[in-house]
Amino acid sequence: MARFIEIPQSKVPAVGQRTLVHHEGSSIVLFNLDGSLHAIENSCPHSGASLFAGKLEGALLQCPAHGMRFDITRGCTGAQALELKRYPVTRDGDLYRINL
């Protein structure tokens, strides 16, 4: 059975903004990057810090704890093989779905 979180249009962050989505004990950061939505687990793969407050430059998100950078559109970093947990976001009419 497909699992997803429905996000109504009214809860979608504006372009350049982000929002935190809580679901079953975990949290997901939903970014609106130039009109394209990207969802990542709110946990840095380096040591688990919250990524919600990370500095975003283009698609590169800098972890506020130790400064590692992650590409929120691809999940990878340059130097180390640490992967963000990413969730596909799809649209069905006025609803967006974060697919778990």
Ligand code: FES
């Ligand atoms: S916890 Fe994110 S870089 Fe260390």
